[in-house]
Amino acid sequence: MNTVSGRNTAVRTLLYVILIGVSAAFLAPVIIVAINSFKGKFYISEEPFSLPDSETFAGLENYTSGLEKTEFFSAFFWSLFITVFSVIAIVLFTSMTAWYIVRVKNIFTKALYFIFIFSMIVPFQMVMFTMTKTAAELSLDTPWGLVLIYLGFGAGLAVFMFCGFLKSVPLEIEEAAMIDGCNPLQTFFMVVFPILKPTAVTVAILNAMWIWNDYLLPYLLIGSEYRTIPIAVQYLRGGYGSVDMGALMAMLVLSIIPIIIFYLFCQKYIIKGIVAGAVKG
Amino acid sequence: MALKKYFPIFVLPTLAAFTIAFAVPFVLGLYLSFTEFTTVADAQWVGILNYIRAFSNDDFLNALWFTVKFTVVSVITVNLIAFALASILTKGLKGTNIFRTVFFMPNLIGGIVLGYIWQLIINGVLQTMGVTITYDPKYGFWGLVILMNWQLIGYMMVIYIAGIQNIPTDLIDASKVDGANRMQTLRNVTIPLVMPSITICLFLTLTNSFKLFDQNLALTAGAPSKQTAMLALDIYNTFYSRIGWEGVGQAKAVIFFVIVAAISFVQLMLTRKREVEQ
Missing domain, CATH: 1.10.3720.10 (MetI-like)
Structure with a gap:
């Protein structure tokens, strides 16, 4: 394909800026959920975009309660x-x-x-x-x-x-x-x-x-x-009553982890499979 | 050939499962849409009454309109962004594989989980205005569009990348030699040659958007007051949370099926015509 030539560094930089920006948008939601899974359940809806501090940090509490509930x-x-x-x-x-x-x-x-x-x-x-x-x-x-x-x-x-x-x-x-x-x-x-x-x-x-x-x-x-x-x-x-946001965040993280591990190991086959399936479908 | 006698081994298991899971329920579903029933056994023939009730049901009409709007917006945004990313990632830049890995990742996450991830993010953003996603149907609408883009862009991008990589390099070079600029090359060489990929991507986004259920259920569950319920969710609600409406639910399901089948058919016909033989 039309390779970006060396003199076109400005274009190349712009493309990288776009790609990195889009990557951030793709990764951010998962990272935000992961961060929130370590916050106390009442702080999650209040300040979803802040990092846990000494007051809001809940350790693995959400994970233990989530594992039990679900x-x-x-x-x-x-x-x-x-x-x-x-x-x-x-x-x-x-x-x-x-x-x-x-x-x-x-x-x-x-x-x-x-x-x-x-x-x-x-x-x-x-x-x-x-x-x-x-x-x-x-x-x-x-x-x-x-x-x-x-x-x-x-x-x-x-x-x-x-x-x-x-x-x-x-x-x-x-x-x-x-x-x-x-x-x-x-x-x-x-x-x-x-x-x-x-x-x-x-x-x-x-x-x-x-x-x-x-x-x-x-x-x-x-x-x-x-x-x-x-x-x-x-x-x-x-069910009834308010949702336990802490347990929900922890379970979302636990649901995603096996998928990401599977994906990193089988990426080649998955992408090939998608393309082959699409061409024939 | 001896194979013919092996029908019970080669075909019967698949055929039996297919009959139970699909063939019988499909025929039964068609029949029940013309009856009033609560269980399959007590069906009473009522003609097209269920269809009349379905079309005069505001929830259904609202869901139909919401689904159509959502599908149009999603198909356009997903395919434009996916195609743009695919053309950037086929320029031979370093790190292409890492970006492809990242963009494709959300596609493997299930609809329910996706819905709750985005509920957190969107509610977090809306909080600065003092509202939540269920405050106004337009938040739910754009929330679903963003979610759909996040989920499907990587998938479509992978298909577009394969399509672009299949174009013979000499054709692009030839158009440059002939003095075509970037836009002209894109419009007259690249797009006609990746038409098969465009066909399949349009088809996949169209049907996936139209049939959306899990994401809809998890993100808003139709709130406020069923205004963000799409067709699949409305059919589900008609069956399982309205007693005495099973027949109407089944009629809605048949209408849903006819629309999905019609779109699939028309869309394939239209784009197949424009494909270029290489």
């Missing part, structure tokens, strides 16, 4: 449980389905493909009430039931992405495996799935970001018995 560790466990198993289920089952759709061409698989695509444009509110009732009727209002529901909801985008990739995979390799005596299951797991790996990573990342942060679906389905992190944070807000 049962944060249990929420963290359920968030992790639901996200991990849903992502595994989605990647595994939809890649198999996509291979079947692409390789067995008939009117039925074509219709199936179309219905999966269609589901991608339907907003959650359309099925919110009836899905919750159907799931409860089938006793699926448990963490494992939620995994199954996520498989159903995630199927549209995942099948679409796997199909898009599979269409460009040549048949010859699979045919060779079949001739060598592999049954379709062996062919899929030993030959096809390894080729699908880049798409599988993209599908896994897009779904992990969605499921980890999802609030409404788990709240409606299992929220009265099991809390995920978003439900735990919202729970602090709900």
